Amino acid sequence: MLDLTTQIGSLTLKNPIMPASGTFSEELAQLFDLDVLGAHVTKTITREKRSGNPTPRVCEVRGSMLNSIGIPSKGLDAFKANVIPFYDRYDAPLIVSISAGSTDEFASLCEDISVPGVAAIEVNISCPNIEEDGKAFAMRPSTTHAVITKLRQATDLPLWAKLTPNTGETTEVAKAAEEAGADALVVSNTLLAMAIDIHTRRPKLGNLMGGLSGPAFKPIALRMAYQCAKSVDIPVIGCGGISTVDDVIEYLIAGAVAVQIGTATFIEPHIMARMIDGLETYLTTQGFQSVRQLVGSVDDKEASDGMVFMEAAP
Amino acid sequence: MLDLTTQIGSLTLKNPIMPASGTFSEELAQLFDLDVLGAHVTKTITREKRSGNPTPRVCEVRGSMLNSIGIPSKGLDAFKANVIPFYDRYDAPLIVSISAGSTDEFASLCEDISVPGVAAIEVNISCPNIEEDGKAFAMRPSTTHAVITKLRQATDLPLWAKLTPNTGETTEVAKAAEEAGADALVVSNTLLAMAIDIHTRRPKLGNLMGGLSGPAFKPIALRMAYQCAKSVDIPVIGCGGISTVDDVIEYLIAGAVAVQIGTATFIEPHIMARMIDGLETYLTTQGFQSVRQLVGSVDDKEASDGMVFMEAAP
Amino acid sequence: MNIVPLPTSPTPIEMMPVFDVSCAVKRNEPVNGEYRLLVLDAPHSILQCTPGQFFHLLCPVSEHLQPYLRRPMSIYGYYPDQGELHFLYKVTGEGTSALATLTTGQSLTVLGPLGRGFDILPDWQNLLLVARGVGLATLAPLALQAHKLGRNLTAICSARSEDMLMSLDYFRELGADVIPLTDDTGTSDVGNMRRIIEAKIADTGIDAMYTCGSNRILKLLQSLGKTHNIPGQIALEQQMACGIGMCQCCVRAFHRKGKTVNERVCREGPVFDLQEAIGC
Amino acid sequence: MNIVPLPTSPTPIEMMPVFDVSCAVKRNEPVNGEYRLLVLDAPHSILQCTPGQFFHLLCPVSEHLQPYLRRPMSIYGYYPDQGELHFLYKVTGEGTSALATLTTGQSLTVLGPLGRGFDILPDWQNLLLVARGVGLATLAPLALQAHKLGRNLTAICSARSEDMLMSLDYFRELGADVIPLTDDTGTSDVGNMRRIIEAKIADTGIDAMYTCGSNRILKLLQSLGKTHNIPGQIALEQQMACGIGMCQCCVRAFHRKGKTVNERVCREGPVFDLQEAIGC
Numbered sequence A, B: 001m002l003d004l005t006t007q008i009g010s011l012t013l014k015n016p017i018m019p020a021s022g023t024f025s026e027e028l029a030q031l032f033d034l035d036v037l038g039a040h041v042t043k044t045i046t047r048e049k050r051s052g053n054p055t056p057r058v059c060e061v062r063g064s065m066l067n068s069i070g071i072p073s074k075g076l077d078a079f080k081a082n083v084i085p086f087y088d089r090y091d092a093p094l095i096v097s098i099s100a101g102s103t104d105e106f107a108s109l110c111e112d113i114s115v116p117g118v119a120a121i122e123v124n125i126s127c128p129n130i131e132e133d134g135k136a137f138a139m140r141p142s143t144t145h146a147v148i149t150k151l152r153q154a155t156d157l158p159l160w161a162k163l164t165p166n167t168g169e170t171t172e173v174a175k176a177a178e179e180a181g182a183d184a185l186v187v188s189n190t191l192l193a194m195a196i197d198i199h200t201r202r203p204k205l206g207n208l209m210g211g212l213s214g215p216a217f218k219p220i221a222l223r224m225a226y227q228c229a230k231s232v233d234i235p236v237i238g239c240g241g242i243s244t245v246d247d248v249i250e251y252l253i254a255g256a257v258a259v260q261i262g263t264a265t266f267i268e269p270h271i272m273a274r275m276i277d278g279l280e281t282y283l284t285t286q287g288f289q290s291v292r293q294l295v296g297s298v299d300d301k302e303a304s305d306g307m308v309f310m311e312a313a314p
Numbered sequence C, D: 001m002n003i004v005p006l007p008t009s010p011t012p013i014e015m016m017p018v019f020d021v022s023c024a025v026k027r028n029e030p031v032n033g034e035y036r037l038l039v040l041d042a043p044h045s046i047l048q049c050t051p052g053q054f055f056h057l058l059c060p061v062s063e064h065l066q067p068y069l070r071r072p073m074s075i076y077g078y079y080p081d082q083g084e085l086h087f088l089y090k091v092t093g094e095g096t097s098a099l100a101t102l103t104t105g106q107s108l109t110v111l112g113p114l115g116r117g118f119d120i121l122p123d124w125q126n127l128l129l130v131a132r133g134v135g136l137a138t139l140a141p142l143a144l145q146a147h148k149l150g151r152n153l154t155a156i157c158s159a160r161s162e163d164m165l166m167s168l169d170y171f172r173e174l175g176a177d178v179i180p181l182t183d184d185t186g187t188s189d190v191g192n193m194r195r196i197i198e199a200k201i202a203d204t205g206i207d208a209m210y211t212c213g214s215n216r217i218l219k220l221l222q223s224l225g226k227t228h229n230i231p232g233q234i235a236l237e238q239q240m241a242c243g244i245g246m247c248q249c250c251v252r253a254f255h256r257k258g259k260t261v262n263e264r265v266c267r268e269g270p271v272f273d274l275q276e277a278i279g280c
């Protein structure tokens, strides 16, 4: 019997495929049964209502996209009243993504969202820390450590720390999150990028800059997922540019115990369901008994020792 | 009369198109007259002979490539004996790219390469600093400042600092380079990435990881070029994913005074010559008199104030 | 003001199925210099549409055209009996240029039907459609629906020039009173349009007004709606990534109860209350 | 050892022009299950080739196949009189699959001719070619050249099975003594090959040996070359980005004067001295 399950701390997922925050919502239930997924991950919410960034909020770049949605949020109360009950009908665990501009606000939101129906909290620490210089918490080990420590005190639920690629210290940040008590890492959020319309000479995003996601981003996020898996003992959830079942397999081989699918769902809304089938087929034909056997099976030999922590391109 | 010239410190280039280091060599003269280019930029050299990284040294990712060539080098003496004389036959200024593992070695190489025939020195500070923790000099403002300060003392030639995208401190690094005496910034080198062959489960590069270049990288490098142009007064030379004349225009609008073309030359070896023609046509049809009028003409309004220094994806 | 606002406020998630299917191209031909008509061989399942709804098209990728995101396109016609789905589109950029390369027999993947369409309330007898340019694409199925429901229809069709006016015959066949206006003949200005509509209001009366796109027309109809207390709806556009409500990129601002609220065009729209809409 | 090493050491940059041209496809057809023959309508300028040289092909991009880098391909035939350029290729991955989609009349951009080809020194009368599989592609133009120069040619062609053996007739037409060996008949093993070659050496003698690719064959010929003091050349492969010498990704290691040196396959090769080559 093929075993598709994967373990993320205390949580067992029936398969390693789940959506990425901000690229999934209740509406997708109009396309397929959401209970086929390993977990459900909601768009990041904030405590207060927020309207998000100016439009245009997305633009296309060669084979990928940029977004500057920001975090429009109906607020905590609306979320508890409408969203959590919606997902109650499913067996798949609900992962709630949260964000705030300071460690204290972060911690109090974390506490208040630790309610029945929520299986784990994903902390989007890739958002700017307004108390410091506006750099995201996850850009530095110190701020990562500080915020995760507070969050750890605020909840008994599993805490997933979502990292940012906008740093030169991926492994240090990963270790700081682990040390401060994160139960898993999500690697990663989008990479800061820009596009300009050469006809109007205006930035293509209302917000000037935005995050790169989609296929172009894959080799970068895969590298980060690999680095993190090599440097921490907590599970790593891969995220970035995953568009095909081959991409899923690549991340699992690199060491991710599960993956999140973002932009690909915009292009092919059934893709997550198809990936689950595709993964099953792959494992069967390759003679694997379980997803676990595939995870971290990269044949990196000696190379890994010297190179894992290399963070300069050669 | 259309003015294609561009000014980089004391150097006037006849047009803003030049090759990127490591993606250009004498052999390209078999395809077109290299004197059409704004400048010639050589592959990074080191003082001693080096053989570079294990193969495979390149691999393909969706619409782009990774490389881990490393810095194979025939050494300083061979370079002076063979390469500099070769480029002497051209009017286009010769920019020599150098690298070393410590500030002292860097400075002494810089001094020894300051010879007739060399118009400027590009310092590849995206290479690992073996005295520190192996992170590239250009990943931190402090190490950038230290190495550029020494280099500045070592030569009277213009110094171009080539930055790395593997940092969360792009603008700080840019300012450190400026403060320490760099005459221009090249933005940027490749971004650390990875790919795994799912059939063999081996990394696709012999070196495990490598640098992403090509179209997928463009929105990231463009964002960096824009951030740098907004935060320093020295000229910025854009580099990253430029494949069409539209890309050249996008970088110039963003604030780059010139651009370097890398990977695109591998796909279309005549591309730089074509871009010069294309730029001329564009400027003429759009009613510009000079390249200068286009540089930095991005219509970023108020957005730029708050956003330029944002280094977290929204 | 006592115009009854139409129920365009966020409705609880409706779990109508949405389909993502590959359809064979029956025809893809120029209609005039700027527009093309795309006819797909579509399964019955996706033809349960409401006028004003749209599909999200996965445009083909080729050597020279590589659109990445899908492109939203209004339903120009849906014909369950013939198994046909029609789009009328203007070639503007990479995605629509790629659409234009499709030839008979090739396939196109379409996601839909999506969004909230137009309402024709039971007591709305005299309907006014005001369309400009490609806006006709969006309003055409509404005209057919009105015809089926036996309502009286006036269609004001505006365009740059005579030959840009499409589908006039189609509207006439549906029994509409068609009023063509063009920039060339100087008849398409707002003043003239206002005079024509006010005459219509004075003559037979108008129970509801429908339009899409143009800012000028939106403002005119808002003003007329307020003055004469006539409800209306407008179909709006915004750039889309997901097309089904997940990404929140397609929001636009609306006036509602004295406040400005953001709504998703793909989900709460693309059809919105005329008075709540804000031009851009 | 007194084998004269062939001048494969780095030569000063030769400034022979290299062309990047778009050619119309004349034919692109299967040769047997695994191989395809691509015939291009090529301008005279690019047909001044040396056997063993290659072109760097810009494979077509489609919805499902999106190769990015160019793909190196040996010249299988160049015919200035007919204006034809031939490639014989095996469909292995994305690039070659994309090549296989080309139909007559479509165009393909090719960069070349590139690299250093085979040498046939004036005093080499009896030549031995040993090829396996697609290696024939690389050696075929060498056979033609040998024929034109009036040299005696022995061609040992090895393959998995009878039907994988290509171009035997072509080699025979060129007057070669063709010796087919297959895995199926158990004749392709190294031992048998050695016996055959040694018999040939004893009989007419061999002045030079040429091969490509296979490690087993390389080792065999190196050993025979040393024993019998026969020079030889081998065409090697390595992944390429630029194809013209700029990127240094295509290096392989060679023994030279007691040291191991890296050489660029695209530039110092793809043809190298047989004894200097290192298998992998």
Ligand SMILES: Cc1cc2nc3c(=O)[nH]c(=O)nc-3n(C[C@H](O)[C@H](O)[C@H](O)COP(=O)(O)OP(=O)(O)OC[C@H]3O[C@@H](n4cnc5c(N)ncnc54)[C@H](O)[C@@H]3O)c2cc1C
Binding pocket: A060, C054, C067, C069, C070, C071, C072, C073, C074, C075, C087, C088, C089, C090, C091, C092, C093, C094, C095, C096, C097, C134, C137, C138, C236, C237, C238, C239, C240, C265, C270
């Ligand atoms: C609900 C809805 C219905 C539509 N119905 C029609 C129709 O029936 N006929 C028709 O010709 N056009 C229609 N449009 C507009 C159509 O979607 C755009 O013309 C098309 O997306 C342009 O894509 P492009 O790649 O050719 O142009 P580009 O300008 O290259 O597109 C770049 C990006 O901007 C987006 N974009 C550009 N213009 C628009 C626009 N007006 N609205 C939304 N996104 C845009 C594209 O989707 C793409 O993501 C509709 C738009 C919406 C939102």
Ligand SMILES: Cc1cc2nc3c(=O)[nH]c(=O)nc-3n(C[C@H](O)[C@H](O)[C@H](O)COP(=O)(O)OP(=O)(O)OC[C@H]3O[C@@H](n4cnc5c(N)ncnc54)[C@H](O)[C@@H]3O)c2cc1C
Binding pocket: B060, D054, D067, D069, D070, D071, D072, D073, D074, D075, D087, D088, D089, D090, D091, D092, D093, D094, D095, D096, D097, D134, D137, D138, D236, D237, D238, D239, D240, D265, D270
């Ligand atoms: C000088 C030279 C001459 C060649 N001549 C022929 C020929 O005449 N006929 C023929 O069938 N093949 C030939 N090859 C091999 C051919 O280049 C590869 O089969 C082809 O590049 C595979 O591309 P792909 O996308 O189909 O395969 P993939 O495996 O998907 O390729 C992935 C990457 O690896 C590279 N690659 C894979 N295999 C090889 C290889 N053997 N050599 C170099 N790069 C490789 C590709 O170029 C591409 O960059 C030659 C190679 C070289 C270097």
Ligand SMILES: Cc1cc2nc3c(=O)[nH]c(=O)nc-3n(C[C@H](O)[C@H](O)[C@H](O)COP(=O)(O)O)c2cc1C
Binding pocket: A020, A021, A022, A023, A043, A044, A067, A069, A070, A071, A097, A124, A162, A188, A189, A190, A212, A213, A214, A215, A217, A239, A240, A241, A242, A260, A261, A262, A263, A264, C241, C247
């Ligand atoms: C439209 C959009 C909205 C997003 N919103 C959020 C968000 O609210 N919170 C978050 O942590 N990540 C958000 N992300 C990032 C994704 O969760 C994911 O990390 C990223 O897109 C990389 O994965 P992908 O390449 O598969 O899309 C968003 C991404 C997109 C494209």
Ligand SMILES: Cc1cc2nc3c(=O)[nH]c(=O)nc-3n(C[C@H](O)[C@H](O)[C@H](O)COP(=O)(O)O)c2cc1C
Binding pocket: B020, B021, B022, B023, B043, B044, B067, B069, B070, B071, B097, B124, B162, B188, B189, B190, B212, B213, B214, B215, B217, B239, B240, B241, B242, B260, B261, B262, B263, B264, D241, D247
């Ligand atoms: C094969 C290869 C070799 C490179 N070698 C060097 C190098 O020696 N020194 C350097 O500063 N940058 C080197 N680079 C980086 C390029 O100069 C350039 O910064 C990068 O590729 C981004 O530009 P592109 O996307 O146009 O290729 C190399 C890039 C490639 C692809």
Ligand code: FES
Binding pocket: C239, C240, C241, C242, C243, C244, C245, C246, C247, C248, C249, C250, C251, C264, C265, C266, C267
């Ligand atoms: S397009 Fe994604 S929410 Fe509307």
Ligand code: FES
Binding pocket: D239, D240, D241, D242, D243, D244, D245, D246, D247, D248, D249, D250, D251, D264, D265, D266, D267
């Ligand atoms: S392929 Fe670039 S040097 Fe050989």
